[in-house]
Amino acid sequence: MRTPRARHYLMCRPTYFDVVYSINPWMDPKKPVDTPLAITQWERLREVYLNLGHTVDTIEPVRGLPDMVFAANGATVVDGRALVARFRDAERIAEGPAYHDWLRDNGFPDLRTASVVNEGEGDYLLVGDLLLAGTGFRSDPRSHDEAQEFFGRPVVGLTLVDPDYYHLDTALTVLDEQTVAYYPGAFSPGSLAVLRRLFPDAVIASVQDAAVFGLNATSDGLNVVLPQNATALADQLRDRGFNPIGVDLSELLKAGGSVKCCTLELRAAG
Incomplete structure (x- = not known):
């Protein structure tokens, strides 16, 4: 029996959402x-x-920051500590201070802004005691050492090689404390070998489900919220005892984002 655990999320309403620049292959102004x-x-x-x-x-969304809806990129929050993002692209840099101020003012005083490029939960996903950390397109590999020192948890670096999957959360989703789902084609051979070693029972997504951002999903240990077009992945999850819930975020996909991108988890201490 799978047991859901209540989560605490931060989201940003897409009041000013638009595609007016291109910083990933999905964006076409x-x-x-x-x-x-x-x-x-x-x-x-x-x-x-x-x-x-x-x-x-x-x-609160900020005018002139159309990608601020993608709250997952704003920080990584573990054990009540927040490592705030430092964005690679000039168009998104101002999002970091906005998320920093919100976290400071809403119960997360133990926070720091990353010293090198680190795009938050876009590239940092917690699985049990491990932080899986993506690199290759956005977050600087040096951010992995910084995150390990800050959170005091082991960080496992994973290299992304397909520009369509430019953040880790577009190619891998955490289902529970032992289980992940991922798309093999997004990872370097060495990183794929690491994933196979760490998660021999992982759910493997097809190219078709990955291409509709099916892995950009959230899970509470039972309920998995994912893009509704990832139908084969939903069937796989159902077979594993999860409850897939499909949603339509097709408009946000025009900027290369979906369920997880819109969702920053706020993990309290303890």
């Missing part, structure tokens, strides 16, 4: 964006979390 639809889809995701019994806080 020439394609129209329906911001009201993005807001409706985001509100549905938030409603799903609330109906599952999770706590959802929101940070």
Whole structure:
């Protein structure tokens, strides 16, 4: 029997969401964006979390920061300690201070802004006692040592090699404290070997499900919220005893984001 655990999430309403620049292969400023639809889809995701019994806080969106909706990138929060993001791209740099101030003002005084490029839970995923840390496109590999020193937890570096999966949370999702799902084609041979060694019973996503960002998902140990088009992955999860809940975030996918990108987990001390 799988047991859900209530989570505490931070989200940012996509009030100013748009695609006006391109910093990943998904972003095309020439394609129209329906911001009201993005807001409706985001509100549905938030409603799903609330109906599952999770706590959802929101940070005020900032005009001129269209990607601030992707709250997962803002920080990594473990044991009540927050390592705030330092973004690679100039278009997103101002998001870091906004998340820093919110965390400082909302019960996370033990925080630090990363000294090198570190894009938060986009590239840092907690599995049990381990932090899986992505690099290759965004977060600097030197950020892995910094995170290990700050959190006092082992950090396992994983190298991404496909630009479509530019953050770790686009290619791997944590299902419970021992189980992950991932797309093998996103990782270097050495990193793939590490994943196979650490997680021999992992759920392996198909190229089709990875391509609709099926792995950009969240889990409370039972309920897995994921893009609704990842149907084969949902069947695999159901076979493993999870409860997949499909949502439509197609408008946010135009910027290379989906469920997990919109969701920063706030893990308290203890």
